Amino acid sequence: MTFTTSRGALTRGTLAKRAGCHIETVRYYEKIGLLAPPARSPGGHRLYREADQRRLRFILRGRELGFPIEELRSLLSMVDEHAYTCGDIQAMTLTHLTSVRDRIRDLQRLERTLSTISDRCTGGQVPDCPIIDEMLGAPA
Amino acid sequence: MTFTTSRGALTRGTLAKRAGCHIETVRYYEKIGLLAPPARSPGGHRLYREADQRRLRFILRGRELGFPIEELRSLLSMVDEHAYTCGDIQAMTLTHLTSVRDRIRDLQRLERTLSTISDRCTGGQVPDCPIIDEMLGAPA
DNA sequence: CTTGAACCTGTAGTCGCTACAGATGCGACC
DNA sequence: GGTCGCATCTGTAGCGACTACAGGTTCAAG
Numbered sequence: 001m002t003f004t005t006s007r008g009a010l011t012r013g014t015l016a017k018r019a020g021c022h023i024e025t026v027r028y029y030e031k032i033g034l035l036a037p038p039a040r041s042p043g044g045h046r047l048y049r050e051a052d053q054r055r056l057r058f059i060l061r062g063r064e065l066g067f068p069i070e071e072l073r074s075l076l077s078m079v080d081e082h083a084y085t086c087g088d089i090q091a092m093t094l095t096h097l098t099s100v101r102d103r104i105r106d107l108q109r110l111e112r113t114l115s116t117i118s119d120r121c122t123g124g125q126v127p128d129c130p131i132i133d134e135m136l137g138a139p140a
Numbered sequence: 141m142t143f144t145t146s147r148g149a150l151t152r153g154t155l156a157k158r159a160g161c162h163i164e165t166v167r168y169y170e171k172i173g174l175l176a177p178p179a180r181s182p183g184g185h186r187l188y189r190e191a192d193q194r195r196l197r198f199i200l201r202g203r204e205l206g207f208p209i210e211e212l213r214s215l216l217s218m219v220d221e222h223a224y225t226c227g228d229i230q231a232m233t234l235t236h237l238t239s240v241r242d243r244i245r246d247l248q249r250l251e252r253t254l255s256t257i258s259d260r261c262t263g264g265q266v267p268d269c270p271i272i273d274e275m276l277g278a279p280a
Numbered sequence: 281c282t283t284g285a286a287c288c289t290g291t292a293g294t295c296g297c298t299a300c301a302g303a304t305g306c307g308a309c310c
Numbered sequence: 311g312g313t314c315g316c317a318t319c320t321g322t323a324g325c326g327a328c329t330a331c332a333g334g335t336t337c338a339a340g
Contacts (some may be wrong), residue, residue: 013287023286023287024330025329027288028328044287044289045287045335045336046287061275063327065275075275079276084269085266085267085269086263087263087264087266090261090263093254093261093271096254097251100247100251100254103247104244107243107244107247110205110240114237114240115237117233118230118233118237121226124226125226125227126227127222128226129225131229131233132215135202136194152317163318164299165297168298172296183304184320208295
């Protein structure tokens with residue numbers, strides 16, 4: 001079992017498992033400066049604390065919400081310095097929400113197009129296909 | 141005016157403009173083997189024909205429909221060899237359609253989460269924010 | 281003290297382009 | 311035929327957000 005070391009520190013693998021990400025993601029976030037370089041064991045292994053786990057969870061939760069890394073970097077520094085207002089965060093979120101809605105609309109248009117053209121197919125062994133014809137010729 | 145050369149060949153820039161893509165995309169598609177290496181002028185400039193324009197349009201239309209490059213490679217070789225049935229193409233399209241629908245569902249979930257949490261904001265100069273609290277604590 | 285998993289480092293690959301630098305070609309005009 | 315300026319040529323690096331690998335070391339359990 002790999003849990004914690006003698007003084008309660010977490011290894012990289014354990015941190016990743018607990019926070020719910022790939023082990024290499026932890027190292028990646030350190031490299032790009034989202035996670036601070038942690039303490040090391042005498043042999044050079046990273047040793048994390050509970051605070052690191054909370055910070056990583058924050059980042060991962062932000063990613064799940066679709067925030068890009070650079071926005072998370074801003075969010076983290078605002079939180080670190082307690083320098084934010086609800087209005088600031090809400091504005092960032094609403095901007096982000098707009099882009100999510102745009103993406104949904106784009107995909108819905110695509111969905112309609114794809115279902116329309118595939119509905120026109122007869123299927124089976126027929127050596128002609130309206131999808132190919134559509135791609136060869138006029139746009140749908 | 142840059143249209144066609146003496147024998148009706150298209151330059152790379154003209155081809156890109158006519159087909160509707162970035163000039164560098166043409167070279168990229170050649171590099172990855174979607175477009176065949178075209179004839180060259182004595183000085184080494186690419187010279188394209190109408191058939192190249194049709195092929196490029198096919199690829200771009202496929203990209204607009206969201207097909208990944210590798211699927212377009214398959215589609216192109218099937219079309220080149222007249223070796224496809226409507227059923228084959230329809231199956232590819234339906235698989236692709238499913239993944240588009242999955243992505244829509246994921247984004248809709250995200251949209252609901254983001255609008256729910258931003259609705260809880262009071263906004264303005266308030267130094268606490270439910271969005272941040274959410275990211276620091278329990279998942280929404 | 282041995283064993284095997286976990287970790288260390290740096291780097292390359294993913295996808296689909298786009299951008300750049302530095303050199304050369306092309307065609308229009310004079 | 312000379313000059314001008316745009317277009318094109320080549321190879322390579324960068325984007326975003328990781329993930330995978332190679333080749334070596336450390337850790338901890340038995």
